[in-house]
Amino acid sequence: MCNHTSETDALIHSTDPNHPANLICELCKLFYNNGWVTGTGGGISIREGDKIYLAPSGVQKERMKPENMFVMDNETQEYLRTPEVFKPSACTPLFLSAYKLRDAGACIHTHSQAAVMCTLLFDKVFRIANIEQIKAIPKVTEPGYLGFFDTLEIPIIENTAREEDLTDSLQEAIRQYPGTTAVLVRRHGIYVWGESVWKAKIYNEAIDYLLDIAVKMKQFGLDPAGEIGSEKKIQQLN
Structure with missing residues (x-):
């Protein structure tokens, strides 16, 4: 299920703190500190324009990184980017x-x-x-x-x-x-x-x-x- 190239990595790497991949990491850490996503449970997804950003399954939320993100096309619901290791969230x-x-x-x-x-x-x-x-x-x-x-x-x-x-x-x-x-x-x-x-x-x-x-x-x-x-x-x- 690998779709991990320099081109697709451009979807999740940004210096903008409000980029969905960065925000998901920030918010997952916040939710972990609140006791809402202990272990690897819970998650978050953000839709921006024609793309959907999804936290993966099996990652400790306080340690999540942008490169762990899945990116999906909102219309076709096909993945534009999948990380090398992780599976999509059951959520x-x-x-x-x-x-x-x-x-x-x-x-x-x-x-x-x-x-x-x-x-x-x-x-x-x-x-x-x-x-x-x-x-x-x-x-x-x-x-x-x-x-x-x-x-x-x-x-x-x-x-x-x-x-x-x-x-x-x-x-x-x-x-x-x-x-x-x-x-x-x-x-x-x-x-x-x-x-x-x-x-x-x-x-x-x-x-x-x-x-x-x-x-x-x-x-x-x-x-x-x-x-x-x-x-x-x-x-x-x-």
Whole structure:
């Protein structure tokens, strides 16, 4: 599967820190430091123009280099560049789903502990409301962002033995929840996408904050989607 020449290497070598190959390395290291992509799990893909840049499988995220990247033609979905050693990420068809169904500019996959815990604490849909950080999440189906009093909903799909086998259920969740910018995978993690890599980063950070605080609310018997003032019952007990 080798397509590794000086010509194709030009696709991933750049002094521009905002070049997708450089950004993927930078963000993977950041996500590693956040505890979201421990081991070789998780990944990120960026779409720029007619090209899709993909992190490979089996590389420790904090040690990733531009030369490890796969580059794909967005229209034909054929690889323009493949590294000499590594295999494509099993996340690839799921990333492509976000590009196809949401016209995303980037897609992030993490194994965040907060994400995994929420898939154990919620049934089919994660819901949270009346938390300020919700205002960082887009409405998707209309211009603007969710408000403080809105309820954020993220569908939860069941995990499979092979990651690529999640594709159909992820696509179905995207269709059933046109306002979502993420899909949770039970006992596995989360996929988050956005119009650009920076939007995807913001959404991922905001959602992980909300997932984490939802876990803590559950520990105290609070409903993350409960009404304002419901916390007073807990306060009275203390």
